[in-house]
Amino acid sequence: MSLAIEGNRHGRASGSGGIDADRIFHGVTFGAAAIVLAVLIGVFISLLVGAWPALRTFGLGFFVTESWNPVTEKFGALAPLYGTLVTSLIAMLIAVPVGLGIAIFLTETCPRPLRRPIGIAIELLAGIPSIIYGIWGLFVFAPFMQTVVQPAIISTLGAIPGIGFLFFGPPYGIGLLTSGLILAMMIVPFIASTAREVFLTVPSVLREAAFGMGMTRWEVNRSIIIPYVRSALVGGTMLALGRALGETMAVTFVIGNAHRIPSSILSPGTTISAAIANEFTEATAGIYTSSLIALGFVLFVITFAVLSAAQLMLRQMKKKAGE
Amino acid sequence: MESKLARRKLVNTVMMSLTTMAAALGLLVLAIILGYLFIRGISSFDLSLFTQDTPGPQEPGGLRNAIVGSLMMTALAMAIGLPVGVLAGTYLAEYGRFSKLSSIIRFINDVLLSAPSIIVGLFVYQLLVVTLGHFSGYAGTVALSILVVPIIVRTTEDVLRLVPDQLREAGLAVGVSRWMVIRKVIYSSARAGIITGILLSLARISGETAPLLFTSLSNNFFSWNLNAPLASLPITIFQFALSPYDNWQALAWAGALLITIAVLSLSILARLLTTKKERA
Numbered sequence: 001m002s003l004a005i006e007g008n009r010h011g012r013a014s015g016s017g018g019i020d021a022d023r024i025f026h027g028v029t030f031g032a033a034a035i036v037l038a039v040l041i042g043v044f045i046s047l048l049v050g051a052w053p054a055l056r057t058f059g060l061g062f063f064v065t066e067s068w069n070p071v072t073e074k075f076g077a078l079a080p081l082y083g084t085l086v087t088s089l090i091a092m093l094i095a096v097p098v099g100l101g102i103a104i105f106l107t108e109t110c111p112r113p114l115r116r117p118i119g120i121a122i123e124l125l126a127g128i129p130s131i132i133y134g135i136w137g138l139f140v141f142a143p144f145m146q147t148v149v150q151p152a153i154i155s156t157l158g159a160i161p162g163i164g165f166l167f168f169g170p171p172y173g174i175g176l177l178t179s180g181l182i183l184a185m186m187i188v189p190f191i192a193s194t195a196r197e198v199f200l201t202v203p204s205v206l207r208e209a210a211f212g213m214g215m216t217r218w219e220v221n222r223s224i225i226i227p228y229v230r231s232a233l234v235g236g237t238m239l240a241l242g243r244a245l246g247e248t249m250a251v252t253f254v255i256g257n258a259h260r261i262p263s264s265i266l267s268p269g270t271t272i273s274a275a276i277a278n279e280f281t282e283a284t285a286g287i288y289t290s291s292l293i294a295l296g297f298v299l300f301v302i303t304f305a306v307l308s309a310a311q312l313m314l315r316q317m318k319k320k321a322g323e
Numbered sequence: 324m325e326s327k328l329a330r331r332k333l334v335n336t337v338m339m340s341l342t343t344m345a346a347a348l349g350l351l352v353l354a355i356i357l358g359y360l361f362i363r364g365i366s367s368f369d370l371s372l373f374t375q376d377t378p379g380p381q382e383p384g385g386l387r388n389a390i391v392g393s394l395m396m397t398a399l400a401m402a403i404g405l406p407v408g409v410l411a412g413t414y415l416a417e418y419g420r421f422s423k424l425s426s427i428i429r430f431i432n433d434v435l436l437s438a439p440s441i442i443v444g445l446f447v448y449q450l451l452v453v454t455l456g457h458f459s460g461y462a463g464t465v466a467l468s469i470l471v472v473p474i475i476v477r478t479t480e481d482v483l484r485l486v487p488d489q490l491r492e493a494g495l496a497v498g499v500s501r502w503m504v505i506r507k508v509i510y511s512s513a514r515a516g517i518i519t520g521i522l523l524s525l526a527r528i529s530g531e532t533a534p535l536l537f538t539s540l541s542n543n544f545f546s547w548n549l550n551a552p553l554a555s556l557p558i559t560i561f562q563f564a565l566s567p568y569d570n571w572q573a574l575a576w577a578g579a580l581l582i583t584i585a586v587l588s589l590s591i592l593a594r595l596l597t598t599k600k601e602r603a
Contacts, residue, residue: 120591
């Protein structure tokens with residue numbers, strides 16, 4: 001298959017467009033592909049250069065300092081890092097089971113004529129821009145959290161000794177929990193559509209054999225299908241995690257932008273991306289701006305690692321499916 | 324024995340109902356979001372939205388400057404991102420299909436596809452805003468085009484790979500050079516797929532806010548000048564929604580409705596194109 005293509009690396013000089021034109025086109029396409037590489041390297045270098053003054057001033061202490069004080073010019077990344085991780089964790093705890101549930105529903109329970117429309121509707125949810133989730137979160141969801149959900153949580157979960165400190169304090173409406181829930185709504189469709197896609201790659205022989213053994217629908221999904229596509233599921237989930245970690249606008253509206261590490265997940269906090277979005281244009285040049293870019297650099301490194309791992313796992317799955 | 328089977332059946336019923344509930348929850352969220360958008364957005368959704376510029380607090384006005392700014396940046400970003408993306412996708416699918424470098428670029432492209440857009444904003448800030456000394460529509464355009472490229476690269480490569488190798492071989496066998504084969508044969512059979520990629524990337528960038536925050540910034544006045552801060556729909560929504568003024572908040576909702584309609588129509592159109600191709 002590849003022989004003819006590789007053998008004719010630059011074709012024959014005849015007809016319209018000869019070897020030269022082909023060489024030029026080859027070079028141009030290569031240049032365009034190299035731009036992709038250059039962008040990544042450019043992002044890395046430019047962020048590192050911008051972050052350098054802050055990283056040099058604060059050293060490794062930058063990552064373990066909670067204080068974020070533009071007046072005394074003391075900056076630390078711990079509070080935004082904490083907020084980013086906690087909101088993403090809340091989002092994943094909810095979105096993974098719900099997303100998998102939707103995928104199983106779409107491949108198993110859903111009546112056939114409804115599969116396509118429901119699948120499309122769920123994917124439309126993924127297409128809604130994050131600023132829409134933000135404005136909706138601020139004006140509709142946060143008041144709902146403040147008046148209904150949070151008082152209920154405070155009076156029930158907040159009263160349990162041992163974990164009560166997590167659900168403590170006045171109901172602000174905005175905060176870490178609200179942000180985590182909005183993030184969950186945003187990533188559920190990603191998880192659901194990746195999971196549905198990989199479920200469909202499971203050979204029907206496996207499924208039929210399992211049913212033939214007398215397994216119930218749930219048992220087939222839990223013990224046969226999910227284990228069969230495990231690595232792709234983990235990959236898809238990490239892809240969603242990458243999105244949650246870097247999501248900006250939806251979180252910026254509802255996080256509260258408070259640079260501290262609250263013990264309660266009902267309290268306002270901040271995330272890396274929300275801190276950058278909220279403060280960057282107002283930041284004075286110098287160490288303040290540099291600290292924000294340093295936050296961006298940290299976010300870039302974290303998401304790059306997560307997304308790379310996700311890609312590797314999805315690739316493994318593709319290879320397996322290709323065999 | 325009997326009770327064990329009963330328990331398994333019970334677990335099955337419970338779990339399968341839970342999956343149905345998960346789907347219902349997803350649809351419910353979609354319905355609530357779209358419902359609120361429509362109710363809150365429609366009240367100030369009229370002609371003045373398109374004919375008047377962003378007003379001061381408690382004054383009548385529209386979103387004309389923001390809409391024009393967004394259209395300008397989106398169009399120019401596509402004009403930059405599309406050729407780069409199609410050419411890079413061509414390299415990955417044709418000339419460099421088997422090279423080691425291609426697999427690295429492919430990998431990086433997939434990472435860039437889901438990289439946080441605010442990082443792109445910071446990069447362009449460092450690249451263009453700091454060096455040129457001011458915020459500008461051009462900077463916003465470059466930021467958006469960086470988001471376009473990975474989407475176009477991925478869809479182009481995928482669709483070019485669907486073109487059967489026999490077509491390539493037939494072209495080469497009659498003595499046509501490779502680039503003519505690509506231009507005349509491969510591109511024309513892959514056109515629908517590339518158009519889908521264009522629609523998808525338009526849908527993606529028309530709602531992007533984070534990369535514009537500190538590149539194009541914003542502008543309260545109507546402007547064609549890309550070399551100065553330029554208003555855009557997402558940034559205007561962001562600023563107006565967080566303001567304390569009723570009329571600004573109402574405009575933010577109207578803008579949000581406008582963007583959502585645009586994005587959803589683009590995604591649905593892209594989907595229709597793909598299904599038509601699959602059926603054919």
